[in-house]
Amino acid sequence: MRVGIVGVGTIGQALAKAIDRGEVAVQLTALHSRNLAKAQAFARTLGRVPEVVDLAGVIARCDFVIEAATQVALTAMAPDILTAGKDLMVLSVGAMLDHPEWPALAARHGCRLYVPSGAIVGLDGLKGACVGRVDTVTITTRKPPQGLAGAPYVEAHGIDVYACTTETVIFEGSAREACQGFPANVNVAAALSLAGIGHDRTRISILVAPGSTRNMHDVEVEGEFGRLTTHIENVPTENPRTGKLSSLSAIGMLRQIVSSFHCGT
DSSP: OEEEEEOOSHHHHHHHHHHHTTSSSSEEEEEEOSSHHHHHHHHTTSSSOOEEOOHHHHHHHOSEEEEOSOHHHHHHHHHHHHHTTOEEEESOGGGGGGOTTHHHHHHHTTOOEEOOOTTOOOHHHHHHHTTSOEEEEEEEEEEOGGGTTTOHHHHHTTOOGGGOOSOEEEEEEEHHHHHHHOTTTOHHHHHHHHHTTOTTTEEEEEEEOTTOOSEEEEEEEEETTEEEEEEEEEOBOSSTTSBHHHHHHHHHHHHHHHOSOOOOO
């Protein structure tokens, strides 16, 4: 399978390196980034150098496109990729909450949309639970100040996350509202809502956790099946907004897609 990656930030580079090391049985054919010089420099570090091309070039050369860029970039490119009949893995998951038409577009053109679990666990249990009645889905996210600084919601409300001396709630609301206010910080809430009961019924609290060195997420689900809780503490990458599990999850999903054996819901 010929793969193209759009975005050469933390997750895009991790995916490209994993493919280059032979950890996934696919061919990395093309890279694209808004910073072409950065993409070209990174491509030259790989054993098998992919072409650095524009988005049209990625679509033309690849069977499978991985978006590892931004919500804005994904919104602009997803319709072209899906209309071309190319499978798409989405990492800026929050953009999907504003585009419920994308799965139907993929179906019309005979391709698929994939969303990795990202930096949380428990989506398998949630999907199984949703076969029956699920009453509530909540997620509580705790991040160190540097993992939340600069988010649009933080900037708009004049919140100084570095001034917090104890755990402080800075947001409570729906997954949809959280993804709009924290587009690069809480893609976990988007994935949770897509796997579960939707972005308006999925609730999230976001806390600044001064002194913490990890990004933490607690999920609680209640329904006719009973009650499910998960807790995870992610080690951040060099990008403090992104946990290491995010890239590992994407690599794991890509492996599953090309594997003849699937385990888990």
